[in-house]
Amino acid sequence: MDYAKLGSFELSYSSAGGAIALLLGTYLHYWFFKVIYRLYFHPLAKFPGPKLAGATYLYEAYYDLYPHKLRYLWQIEKLHQQYGPIVRINPAHLHIHDPDFLDGIYSSGNRHKRNRDAWFYRSEANGPLGWSLFQTVEHDVHRLRRAALSPFFSKRNIHALEGLVRGKIDELVDRFAAARRTGEVVPLLHATGALTMDIISVYAYGKDSYSKLSQLGPFGRHFAWVSKMVLVMLPMSMVERISPAAALIPRNRAFFKGLIQDALADEGSAGKEKASHRTIFQDIVQSNLPASEKAPARLSAEANLLQIAGTETTARTLAVLIFYLIYSPTVLERLRLELKPYTDTGIDMHLADLEALPYFLQSAVVTEGIRICHVVSSRMPRYAPDEEIKYGKWVIPAGTPVSQSHYLHHTNPRIFPKPHEFKPQRWLDDPDLKTKYFMGFGRGTRICLGINSVAICPLTDNWISLVYAELFLTVARVMTRFDIELFETVKSRDVDVVRDCIIGLPSPESPGIRVKIVRDRLAAAS
Numbered sequence: 163m164d165y166a167k168l169g170s171f172e173l174s175y176s177s178a179g180g181a182i183a184l185l186l187g188t189y190l191h192y193w194f195f196k197v198i199y200r201l202y203f204h205p206l207a208k209f210p211g212p213k214l215a216g217a218t219y220l221y222e223a224y225y226d227l228y229p230h231k232l233r234y235l236w237q238i239e240k241l242h243q244q245y246g247p248i249v250r251i252n253p254a255h256l257h258i259h260d261p262d263f264l265d266g267i268y269s270s271g272n273r274h275k276r277n278r279d280a281w282f283y284r285s286e287a288n289g290p291l292g293w294s295l296f297q298t299v300e301h302d303v304h305r306l307r308r309a310a311l312s313p314f315f316s317k318r319n320i321h322a323l324e325g326l327v328r329g330k331i332d333e334l335v336d337r338f339a340a341a342r343r344t345g346e347v348v349p350l351l352h353a354t355g356a357l358t359m360d361i362i363s364v365y366a367y368g369k370d371s372y373s374k375l376s377q378l379g380p381f382g383r384h385f386a387w388v389s390k391m392v393l394v395m396l397p398m399s400m401v402e403r404i405s406p407a408a409a410l411i412p413r414n415r416a417f418f419k420g421l422i423q424d425a426l427a428d429e430g431s432a433g434k435e436k437a438s439h440r441t442i443f444q445d446i447v448q449s450n451l452p453a454s455e456k457a458p459a460r461l462s463a464e465a466n467l468l469q470i471a472g473t474e475t476t477a478r479t480l481a482v483l484i485f486y487l488i489y490s491p492t493v494l495e496r497l498r499l500e501l502k503p504y505t506d507t508g509i510d511m512h513l514a515d516l517e518a519l520p521y522f523l524q525s526a527v528v529t530e531g532i533r534i535c536h537v538v539s540s541r542m543p544r545y546a547p548d549e550e551i552k553y554g555k556w557v558i559p560a561g562t563p564v565s566q567s568h569y570l571h572h573t574n575p576r577i578f579p580k581p582h583e584f585k586p587q588r589w590l591d592d593p594d595l596k597t598k599y600f601m602g603f604g605r606g607t608r609i610c611l612g613i614n615s616v617a618i619c620p621l622t623d624n625w626i627s628l629v630y631a632e633l634f635l636t637v638a639r640v641m642t643r644f645d646i647e648l649f650e651t652v653k654s655r656d657v658d659v660v661r662d663c664i665i666g667l668p669s670p671e672s673p674g675i676r677v678k679i680v681r682d683r684l685a686a687a688s
């Protein structure tokens with residue numbers, strides 16, 4: 163035996179072991195001191211909340227990822243019951259559960275700037291919406307980007323909007339009429355999803371594409387590096403198998419790339435004024451944004467955003483709203499009574515008319531539908547970059563992400579008695595309720611772009627938004643023409659929100675809200 167070699171092996175073995183022990187020791191010391199800092203010296207150390215949540219993000223991951231899934235929202239609710247209206251929910255974030263402090267968190271205007279929190283919104287370049295308006299952190303950059311997108315949701319597109327929404331709803335109504343004849347079961351979210359996907363795709367970039375917001379869970383927030391590696395290193399076929407939703411990110415990018423190239427080529431061509439329908443790409447390219455903001459990757463991010471934000475949100479709201487109208491016959495009866503002048507005479511319902519109906523109007527049925535649907539359920543953290551936020555005796559340091567969860571706010575029994583019941587009347591009983599306490603579309607400078615008003619009739623000065631156009635016209639057309647019955651739909655399993663994935667989701671066991679169209683009033687009359 164060559165003892166000299168054995169000696170060197172032992173030596174290198176022990177030095178490797180020593181190096182590992184040293185690394186491990188350093189790592190453990192690093193975390194030890196980090197936790198001590200977070201618990202005793204961090205600017206948020208004095209705020210109420212469980213020590214474990216202040217010490218590590220794993221506390222939040224425990225409820226959101228494993229062993230619980232998408233449940234941190236309800237743990238936050240319990241923390242408020244224990245610690246009061248302000249709680250430190252992870253090492254860096256505060257949560258304020260106080261319906262009268264919404265504007266303190268989500269204030270508007272330039273005097274009180276509010277930035278989005280990059281960690282929560284996953285504002286990394288290859289995230290689902292990298293570089294988009296939704297993931298823009300800084301207030302000033304957001305203003306620029308929003309100004310460039312806003313014209314697309316403005317007066318100029320009015321004709322494209324109303325005609326398009328009407329045409330697509332006609333297709334849905336025809337589909338329901340056929341389902342009545344065949345007696346088939348209709349999965350409601352599929353039907354409304356096809357409608358809203360068609361509308362936003364054709365409206366924004368002239369073609370159909372794909373979206374699945376609710377499948378993008380919080381994993382990428384907690385382990386951003388793993389998501390990045392998966393997307394960059396693995397072939398598409400494997401990404402598809404691991405997460406079909408994640409695979410949509412590169413797939414959509416490739417899809418939009420072609421559309422963007424066409425739009426840019428159109429922009430350069432002499433015949434550009436002749437284009438019948440403009441796309442958002444053309445709007446951004448013609449805006450005053452600097453050249454870097456018009457890069458194809460940025461345009462693709464905005465297209466992805468509009469598709470994601472404009473599809474599942476409105477589709478889910480519509481499905482849940484239709485469910486509640488079937489589930490609450492007295493509300494449906496009153497709604498039909500209000501719409502009777504149109505159904506009796508057979509004249510077309512126009513958005514301007516619908517908007518003027520008190521029960522149907524945003525302030526009753528539709529607003530209550532958006533509230534109870536919890537389509538956006540999560541907290542939406544903001545931080546004030548340049549000022550402290552004062553909340554009661556608490557002074558929140560500048561730069562601290564603060565939030566309120568939509569679901570917790572909209573189920574607060576002090577503001578919304580019997581919050582889990584569908585009660586449109588509550589919005590009529592208190593006309594200030596909507597302005598003061600409705601946060602379905604968010605609040606402040608980052609409020610939903612889909613509710614940007616567009617004129618529906620410049621002559622009568624009536625205004626409507628894309629979201630309300632879709633909701634009003636679909637509900638009015640579908641619920642006055644058809645009698646619909648629920649098919650094996652269980653409210654607690656298929657409708658009630660029990661998971662929070664930015665979008666509020668029902669039980670994972672849910673097969674979805676399913677219905678049967680039992681009567682077509684138009685067919686019966688003819």
Ligand code: HEM
Nearest residue numbers: 295296471472475476479538542602603604608610611612
């Ligand atoms: C019922 C349907 C909808 C609901 C409840 C809804 C809700 C919301 C909420 C709560 C936010 C704010 C998120 C935050 O505070 O950070 C938001 C943002 C946004 N929504 Fe909607 N939305 C709906 C439909 C739409 C539609 C149809 C579009 C059209 C494309 C759209 C486009 C956007 C965009 C672009 C943003 C980002 C705005 C910004 O960062 O400035 N939404 N939406």
